[in-house]
Amino acid sequence: MKRALITGLTGQDGSYLAKFLLDKGYKVYGMHRRTSMDIFERVGDIKNRIQIVDGDLTDTASLIRLLREINPDEIYNLASQSFVPASWTQPISTGNITGLGVLRILEVIRLINPKIKFYQASSSEMFGKAQDNPQTEKTPFHPSNPYAIAKVYGYWITKHYKEAYGIFACNGILFNHESPTRGKQFVTRKISHSVAKIKLGFQECFELGNLNAKRDWGFAGDYAEAMWLMLQQDKPDDYIIATGETHSVREFVEEAFNVVDMPIMWEGEGMNEVGKYNGKIVIKVNPKFYRPVEVDCLLGNPEKAKRELGWEPKTKFKEIARMMVNYDIKRLGEKGLQAVDR
Ligand code: NAP
Numbered sequence: 552m553k554r555a556l557i558t559g560l561t562g563q564d565g566s567y568l569a570k571f572l573l574d575k576g577y578k579v580y581g582m583h584r585r586t587s588m589d590i591f592e593r594v595g596d597i598k599n600r601i602q603i604v605d606g607d608l609t610d611t612a613s614l615i616r617l618l619r620e621i622n623p624d625e626i627y628n629l630a631s632q633s634f635v636p637a638s639w640t641q642p643i644s645t646g647n648i649t650g651l652g653v654l655r656i657l658e659v660i661r662l663i664n665p666k667i668k669f670y671q672a673s674s675s676e677m678f679g680k681a682q683d684n685p686q687t688e689k690t691p692f693h694p695s696n697p698y699a700i701a702k703v704y705g706y707w708i709t710k711h712y713k714e715a716y717g718i719f720a721c722n723g724i725l726f727n728h729e730s731p732t733r734g735k736q737f738v739t740r741k742i743s744h745s746v747a748k749i750k751l752g753f754q755e756c757f758e759l760g761n762l763n764a765k766r767d768w769g770f771a772g773d774y775a776e777a778m779w780l781m782l783q784q785d786k787p788d789d790y791i792i793a794t795g796e797t798h799s800v801r802e803f804v805e806e807a808f809n810v811v812d813m814p815i816m817w818e819g820e821g822m823n824e825v826g827k828y829n830g831k832i833v834i835k836v837n838p839k840f841y842r843p844v845e846v847d848c849l850l851g852n853p854e855k856a857k858r859e860l861g862w863e864p865k866t867k868f869k870e871i872a873r874m875m876v877n878y879d880i881k882r883l884g885e886k887g888l889q890a891v892d893r
């Protein structure tokens with residue numbers, strides 16, 4: 552039985568990957584940092600089949616202990632401070648977790664067992680003000696926020712440990728991927744949750760930032776398989792994981808409202824733009840949600856992953872919006888606003 556250690560178990564991707572690896576017959580260890588509340592909602596259904604272990608990417612001693620105790624065959628490093636706006640308000644901890652955290656694990660692998668295979672959750676945010684369109688594995692990085700800059704460090708230190716010490720280390724350069732369990736701060740889930748609240752009469756209107764930003768949005772459930780495939784190849788390499796389609800925040804809003812049969816009309820411009828349904832304002836723009844530097848458009852070319860890993864995205868844009876809105880409607884209906892709107 553192969554053993555895999557996942558950092559970031561409690562996050563969106565951690566839960567999808569844990570389920571995927573359990574289905575493949577792995578013994579799964581999920582790293583969890585101490586929190587004051589129970590945060591295992593995403594892994595509730597598989598919690599009893601996973602070994603939950605304590606550790607923190609900022610605490611090298613905890614990583615040494617874990618690698619000695621578990622001696623995993625594979626490590627998937629999904630833990631990070633992953634919310635871009637928080638990387639401006641907490642730039643140093645973002646650099647420490649998202650950037651230096653990668654080095655800590657790699658160094659512990661090198662010292663304890665350099666045969667452990669390592670997956671690093673790299674990000675399309677590294678392309679930032681993108682130099683090519685679509686972006687490929689050869690596109691130069693131009694990161695535009697402290698999160699992306701920390702990810703660039705993580706990317707290069709992963710490559711360096713492969714080149715310098717022969718560690719089987721891969722970067723998955725994943726474009727945005729969403730799901731019903733996406734954090735509610737991220738734009739797609741903020742929209743699906745708000746649309747559900749409006750549809751059920753809990754709320755009248757919600758606010759967004761830049762409606763024109765474009766992202767290549769895929770489904771997190773499809774992307775977990777790509778992470779695993781990278782570590783099953785003969786040689787370690789880096790891969791773009793994307794859908795090859797880009798859509799604006801505005802399109803996601805329209806699609807989410809279409810799911811509940813509430814077609815939106817846009818009126819006005821810039822900060823004064825509003826979205827209306829049946830003459831009533833349901834969306835406003837608030838400059839509070841604008842970023843000091845925006846990444847305007849990301850679009851990935853997943854050809855290499857298709858060719859070499861045999862991986863392809865299965866879930867289309869409209870299906871993702873439908874899945875998310877329907878999930879939020881069901882959850883709000885069953886649990887009520889107070890239970891879910893924390
Ligand atoms: P997420 O939902 O924000 O989950 C992040 C995870 O990291 C959580 O389990 C969190 O624990 C954990 N974590 C944060 N700081 C930690 C620390 N100091 N020590 C140990 N664990 C820590 O992120 P996600 O969407 O699943 O993304 C997974 C990874 O892929 C992240 O590295 C992200 O940057 C990267 N990525 C994501 C996307 C995307 O579109 N989702 C795209 C490209 C790359 P708590 O639950 O305790 O906070």
Ligand code: F7E
Pocket residue numbers: 633634635674675676725726727728736737738739741758759760761762764765766800840841842845846
């Ligand atoms: O923003 C715009 C915002 O926060 C997407 C992380 O998983 O993917 C994610 O980073 C876009 C941006 O994700 C609001 O300005 C408009 O252009 O959902 P997001 P992100 O910043 O793209 C990458 C690949 C990662 O690696 C990250 O870890 O939407 N936007 N209005 C808004 N965004 C938010 N959050 N809230 C708004 O109200």
